[in-house]
Amino acid sequence: MLEIKNLHASIDGKPILKGVNLRINAGEVHAIMGPNGSGKSTLASIIAGNEAYEITQGDILFEGNSLFDLQPHQRAAAGVFLAFQYPVEIPGVSMMNFMKTAINEIRAQNGLQPMEAAAFLKLVREKQALVELDAKLANRSVNQGFSGGEKKRNEVFQMAMLNPTLAVLDETDSGLDIDALRIVAQGVNALRNPNNAFLVITHYQRLLDYIVPDVVHVLANGKIIKTGNKDLALELEAKGYDWILETTQA
Ligand SMILES: Nc1ncnc2c1ncn2[C@@H]1O[C@H](COP(=O)(O)OP(=O)(O)O)[C@@H](O)[C@H]1O
Numbered sequence: 105m106l107e108i109k110n111l112h113a114s115i116d117g118k119p120i121l122k123g124v125n126l127r128i129n130a131g132e133v134h135a136i137m138g139p140n141g142s143g144k145s146t147l148a149s150i151i152a153g154n155e156a157y158e159i160t161q162g163d164i165l166f167e168g169n170s171l172f173d174l175q176p177h178q179r180a181a182a183g184v185f186l187a188f189q190y191p192v193e194i195p196g197v198s199m200m201n202f203m204k205t206a207i208n209e210i211r212a213q214n215g216l217q218p219m220e221a222a223a224f225l226k227l228v229r230e231k232q233a234l235v236e237l238d239a240k241l242a243n244r245s246v247n248q249g250f251s252g253g254e255k256k257r258n259e260v261f262q263m264a265m266l267n268p269t270l271a272v273l274d275e276t277d278s279g280l281d282i283d284a285l286r287i288v289a290q291g292v293n294a295l296r297n298p299n300n301a302f303l304v305i306t307h308y309q310r311l312l313d314y315i316v317p318d319v320v321h322v323l324a325n326g327k328i329i330k331t332g333n334k335d336l337a338l339e340l341e342a343k344g345y346d347w348i349l350e351t352t353q354a
């Protein structure tokens with residue numbers, strides 16, 4: 105489904121990603137772990153289509169086509185979703201209008217009519233229940249005055265509403281208490297199916313107790329220096345990132 109080939113990217117002439125290779129098949133959950141500043145959010149932003157980064161080499165194929173041929177909104181319509189590490193507040197735009205616009209924009213790009221109001225409300229109720237999001241938040245402006253945990257849960261709510269083919273979650277666990285973590289994981293696990301895939305970025309192993317990955321990668325200094333199964337995450341937790349940096353000569 106997703107194939108990242110020898111990806112090099114820079115910002116302001118400074119190389120951040122230095123040859124990332126990654127292949128994700130439908131039905132899989134991959135985790136990317138790594139020290140702060142290793143390039144995890146950069147990779148997520150590039151998949152979503154952030155143009156601040158300059159791609160200096162390599163390609164990203166999504167279902168066989170280069171993502172670089174698609175604008176961010178076209179990537180969303182194709183089924184790519186990014187849950188941000190730092191969700192933005194959008195004053196003056198209610199959650200309901202934001203979601204309705206997002207869904208109908210994606211439907212329009214795929215040649216579908218806008219969703220019927222009743223079907224939309226039903227979907228909202230179903231997905232709100234999934235992430236135990238307070239229904240009152242739906243009438244407020246997007247993320248405005250939401251607590252850290254509410255913003256993260258709202259990201260997973262949006263993901264559930266859009267039902268993406270590929271979801272990238274950038275440190276969705278940071279700042280969550282254990283209950284919120286469980287709820288976020290429950291949302292992700294409920295969406296998992298043989299036709300979609302998840303890329304879960306996390307600094308800590310904790311989230312991976314709840315969202316059990318098929319594959320774990322370690323990104324350090326702009327490169328994937330180690331790939332393994334879920335036990336790699338536990339090993340990292342026990343031994344720290346220094347251990348892996350020393351043993352792999354990154
Ligand atoms: N917009 C930006 N401007 C300048 N430097 C940036 C920008 N975004 C990221 N970087 C730099 O790129 C490196 C990787 O950052 P990031 O991808 O956020 O790492 P991670 O998410 O793994 O902590 C860091 O050195 C960071 O300072």
Ligand SMILES: [Mg+2]
Pocket residue numbers: 144145146189274275
């Ligand atoms: Mg980050």
